[in-house]
Amino acid sequence: MPVHAAEPELRLVSAVVWDRPESWFGGLSGLEIDRNGRDFIVIGDRGSVIRGRMIRLEGRLSAVEVLSRQPLRDAQGRPLGENARDVEGLALGRDGRAFVSLEDPHRVARIDLDSGRLHDLPGHEDFNAFAVNRGLEALAIHPDGRLFALAERRAGDNGTTRLYQFHRGHWRVSHQVPLSGPFVPVGADFDDAGRLYVLERTLSPLGFRSRIRRLDLGSGPGLIETLLTTGPGRHDNLETLSVWRDQAGDTRLTLISDDNFLPVQRTEIVEYVLKE
Numbered sequence: 001m002p003v004h005a006a007e008p009e010l011r012l013v014s015a016v017v018w019d020r021p022e023s024w025f026g027g028l029s030g031l032e033i034d035r036n037g038r039d040f041i042v043i044g045d046r047g048s049v050i051r052g053r054m055i056r057l058e059g060r061l062s063a064v065e066v067l068s069r070q071p072l073r074d075a076q077g078r079p080l081g082e083n084a085r086d087v088e089g090l091a092l093g094r095d096g097r098a099f100v101s102l103e104d105p106h107r108v109a110r111i112d113l114d115s116g117r118l119h120d121l122p123g124h125e126d127f128n129a130f131a132v133n134r135g136l137e138a139l140a141i142h143p144d145g146r147l148f149a150l151a152e153r154r155a156g157d158n159g160t161t162r163l164y165q166f167h168r169g170h171w172r173v174s175h176q177v178p179l180s181g182p183f184v185p186v187g188a189d190f191d192d193a194g195r196l197y198v199l200e201r202t203l204s205p206l207g208f209r210s211r212i213r214r215l216d217l218g219s220g221p222g223l224i225e226t227l228l229t230t231g232p233g234r235h236d237n238l239e240t241l242s243v244w245r246d247q248a249g250d251t252r253l254t255l256i257s258d259d260n261f262l263p264v265q266r267t268e269i270v271e272y273v274l275k276e
Contacts, residue, residue, distance in 0.1 A: 008276035010212065010228040010253065014061035015235075018256075018267045024048050024069065026261040030090025030100065030139070030187075031240035033254055037247075041113065042240065042256065043087045043100060047072040047080050049116055054254075054269075059246075061271055070116040072100075077117060089139030089187070090240075091147060099147055101136035108136060108149060108166070124164060124171035126151075136164075137239070138188035140196065150177065150185040150198065161185060163217075175217060178224065183211045187241035191251055194218070197227075199241040199255065207233030212241075212253065212272075228272065236268045250274065 019025075027045030033054070034040065042050045049070045055063040072080045072087065089101035089108075098111045100118065106127040109118040127136070130151060138150035147166040161184070165174035177185075177198070187199035200211040212228040236257035246252050251274040259265035 008214075008225060008227055008274060010272035011275055012270065013059065013252075013273050014056075014269070014271040016061045016064070016269050018064050018269055020066070026259050026267060028256050028267060029088045029137075029239045029258050031242045031254065031256050032090055032092040032098075033242040033244050035244060037244055037252065040242070040254075041090065041092065041098075043072075043090045045086055045088075045258070045261075047087065049111070049113060061269060064269065070114075072111075072118060073116045075117060075119050077115070080118075088135065088137045088239075089149065091139040091141045091189075093141040093145055093147075094143065095145065097141075099139060099141070101139045101149060103130075103135035104132060106130045106135035108139065108147075121166060122170060126162065126164075126173075137186045138198065138241075140188040140190050142190050143192060143194050148174070148188070148196070150188055152184045152186055175215075177215065181211075183209075186239045187255070189241050189243040189253075191243050192245060197241060197243050197253065199238060201238060204232045208235065208237050208257075210235055210238045210255075227274070235270055236266050238268075238270070246273075 028042050030043040032041050051067045053065045086103045087100050092098045098113050100111050101108045107120050109120045134153045136149045137152040140148050149164045160176040160178050162173045163175040163177050164171050182202040183200035185198050186201050196215045198213050202209050210230045214225045216223045238255045239258040240256040242254045253272045255270050257268040259267045
């Protein structure tokens with residue numbers, strides 16, 4: 001009798017609520033965690049870059065410490081205006097280069113994490129056609145240095161969305177990612193093997209739902225694994241995704257919710273371990 005390998009699955013290991021009284025805190029939408037699993041950078045919808053440290057006890061998150069906050073600035077060093085600082089995605093490469101995606105206007109920029117200064121990249125013709133609040137939510141850097149972006153939208157009526165790749169100074173559509181059900185992309189990251197993890201969400205009358213899928217871009221569009229689908233209200237509005245490997249060699253996925261600066265929502269940090 002043949003032996004079949006178990007399907008990969010995500011197991012929840014931590015869930016904590018993060019709260020601070022400052023007016024800049026909230027609306028968190030992009031996250032990168034260092035390889036040590038402790039130091040992190042997160043960005044917020046009101047134009048902040050926050051550096052911090054995650055504190056764990058026996059492998060589980062217990063607290064979060066903020067080390068610094070830097071407001072986002074334009075290339076000349078001026079603070080971004082209220083209508084130009086809606087940051088959605090964050091990607092940090094192994095070489096230290098960092099990028100953010102922004103909405104209204106829809107664009108991607110290289111960011112100096114020390115100064116908060118942004119330097120816009122050339123755009124793609126599709127970006128100007130994105131609807132308000134339906135822009136480039138997911139940003140990720142492949143281990144080989146290529147930058148990828150996904151929008152929170154469907155590309156036409158064919159049930160797909162476009163995966164954009166920035167390489168050698170310009171954007172191109174590298175893949176058509178199939179979508180199913182009501183879910184749309186809001187976060188993404190690559191693992192060490194170059195597989196793309198995509199965080200998706202939808203809102204039901206009973207609360208937010210999340211889904212995480214994994215794509216092997218080198219194997220064509222057919223190889224897509226669904227690792228997690230949550231029921232309504234299981235978590236809040238999860239928007240950030242960072243994939244990293246812990247000291248035990250396990251792949252971990254850390255996610256943070258965007259509370260939209262609303263008192264009825266919360267900033268929740270959840271962490272899953274991949275079992276396969």
